[in-house]
Amino acid sequence: MAKKKKIAVIGAGLGGLAAAARASATGAEVHIFEQSGNPGGKANEIRHEGFRFDTGPSLLTMPFVLEELFADLGKNLQDYIELIPLENLCKYFYPDGTIINAYNDTDKFAREIAENTSDSYETVQNYLKYSEKIYDLTAELFLQKSFLNFDTFLSKQGLSTLLQVQKIDSFRSMHKANSSFFRDGKNIQLFDRYATYNGSNPYEAPATLNIIQHVEYNMGGYTVKGGIFKIAQALLQLNIDMGVNVHFNSKIERILTLDNKVRGIIRKTASGEEIEEVYDIVISNMDVNNTYKFLLQDEDSRPARRYNKMEPSSSAMVFYFGVEGTYPKLETHNILFSRDYQHEFQQLFQDKVCPDDPTVYLYISSKINADDAPENSENWFVMINAPYDNGQNWTEEIDKSRRVILSKISETLGFDISEYIRFERILTPPMIEQLTGSRGGSLYGISSNNRMAAFMRQQNRSNFYRGLYFVGGSAHPGGGIPLVILSGKIAIDQMKKHESFL
Numbered sequence: 001m002a003k004k005k006k007i008a009v010i011g012a013g014l015g016g017l018a019a020a021a022r023a024s025a026t027g028a029e030v031h032i033f034e035q036s037g038n039p040g041g042k043a044n045e046i047r048h049e050g051f052r053f054d055t056g057p058s059l060l061t062m063p064f065v066l067e068e069l070f071a072d073l074g075k076n077l078q079d080y081i082e083l084i085p086l087e088n089l090c091k092y093f094y095p096d097g098t099i100i101n102a103y104n105d106t107d108k109f110a111r112e113i114a115e116n117t118s119d120s121y122e123t124v125q126n127y128l129k130y131s132e133k134i135y136d137l138t139a140e141l142f143l144q145k146s147f148l149n150f151d152t153f154l155s156k157q158g159l160s161t162l163l164q165v166q167k168i169d170s171f172r173s174m175h176k177a178n179s180s181f182f183r184d185g186k187n188i189q190l191f192d193r194y195a196t197y198n199g200s201n202p203y204e205a206p207a208t209l210n211i212i213q214h215v216e217y218n219m220g221g222y223t224v225k226g227g228i229f230k231i232a233q234a235l236l237q238l239n240i241d242m243g244v245n246v247h248f249n250s251k252i253e254r255i256l257t258l259d260n261k262v263r264g265i266i267r268k269t270a271s272g273e274e275i276e277e278v279y280d281i282v283i284s285n286m287d288v289n290n291t292y293k294f295l296l297q298d299e300d301s302r303p304a305r306r307y308n309k310m311e312p313s314s315s316a317m318v319f320y321f322g323v324e325g326t327y328p329k330l331e332t333h334n335i336l337f338s339r340d341y342q343h344e345f346q347q348l349f350q351d352k353v354c355p356d357d358p359t360v361y362l363y364i365s366s367k368i369n370a371d372d373a374p375e376n377s378e379n380w381f382v383m384i385n386a387p388y389d390n391g392q393n394w395t396e397e398i399d400k401s402r403r404v405i406l407s408k409i410s411e412t413l414g415f416d417i418s419e420y421i422r423f424e425r426i427l428t429p430p431m432i433e434q435l436t437g438s439r440g441g442s443l444y445g446i447s448s449n450n451r452m453a454a455f456m457r458q459q460n461r462s463n464f465y466r467g468l469y470f471v472g473g474s475a476h477p478g479g480g481i482p483l484v485i486l487s488g489k490i491a492i493d494q495m496k497k498h499e500s501f502l
Contacts, residue, residue, distance in 0.1 A: 199313025
């Protein structure tokens with residue numbers, strides 16, 4: 001009888017957890033190693049003085065991806081978490097006082113835009129149909145399969161996409177495409193915002209990324225009872241139920257290779273002891289660049305050099321505010337837009353500083369999950385887009401950003417909010433790198449600021465190191481909860497195809 005093979009998964013982020021659970025169904029012995037004491041990676045939580053905050057992702061789209069993962073393993077997602085559909089996806093506040101509610105109902109949303117801007121109901125509906133067409137042509141090809149499979153492009157869907165390539169709108173920027181649909185700058189800004197969902201610049205990123213709007217508006221947005229962190233906890237429990245061995249407070253120091261073939265790992269235990277172990281396959285949920293640099297200690301191979309040259313995605317600066325009082329003017333998800341969006345992205349990607357007038361995202365989960373804040377209080381997750389860490393003076397960036405954020409919120413509410421902050425914690429790009437291993441704190445690996453970015457992202461199976469696979473936001477198909485879950489599926493599909501012992 002063949003010896004059971006061993007698989008090491010580095011990192012208990014959502015991609016690593018999804019890959020490990022699927023890997024366990026092959027009959028292999030699977031081990032997850034996580035340097036912190038919790039699952040989730042960027043999708044973690046903070047608890048303090050009765051306040052609970054999701055640390056990263058705040059919205060779930062494409063819930064069928066999660067449902068499929070559990071169903072494929074003989075489980076029912078509803079036995080693990082409860083999804084809550086949102087009636088209002090986001091409330092947008094503009095500098096001139098205009099407010100637009102992005103309702104989950106597309107008919108209601110289109111009417112809201114028609115009533116508050118100079119664009120028509122029909123324009124919104126036509127735009128969402130355009131976004132849906134991009135999804136129909138690209139979802140199977142770009143989100144659910146590997147580009148390493150030549151068969152991907154010879155499938156019926158692949159050939160259909162190639163024959164209609166102009167309809168995926170890859171030859172103009174998101175901003176240019178959105179400007180061709182809408183006359184009102186408010187709507188252009190609203191839909192340009194979706195470039196930030198993968199850390200990119202709408203003035204450079206290809207309009208193919210307008211697929212995101214279909215996913216959010218036509219498919220709907222959700223949250224989770226108890227918070228988004230419950231997804232990480234559910235995936236952890238799924239792994240335990242599948243017999244996966246989970247090791248917290250266990251940091252991987254090296255991926256060991258011989259003749260470009262994975263042969264094992266060196267890990268450090270909570271006590272500081274280093275242990276060398278043999279594994280047949282290693283799946284890295286760590287940032288691709290840092291996997292090459294630190295785990296493989298490889299900065300000279302062709303894939304390492306190629307990936308190191310690519311522009312990292314943007315990062316974030318987050319203020320977690322425990323706020324006294326409740327604020328009915330605010331929704332669960334809120335955006336306070338900047339006055340000059342193009343200048344904001346120039347500062348992020350060219351100047352590499354936090355914007356002087358940033359767009360502020362304000363997420364208040366306690367409006368849905370009352371237990372996330374003490375009585376008569378709210379938990380405010382306040383985020384601005386930030387450049388990846390490139391040696392900036394982050395003390396100065398924090399001070400500057402905090403002042404402008406509080407000023408914008410106070411102006412929106414009509415009073416000084418700083419007097420009501422009872423608890424505060426800050427997250428910066430260097431801290432994100434330290435906590436999650438992402439290069440420079442970039443949230444999504446590389447940016448998508450060119451039309452070939454989708455093809456340049458690290459594929460899920462290494463074509464340089466045999467037995468090495470990649471999952472998570474820095475690998476194909478990219479960042480966001482459903483995409484990192486899909487990265488786990490693609491990696492294991494590739495593994496089952498190319499590893500003969502399975």
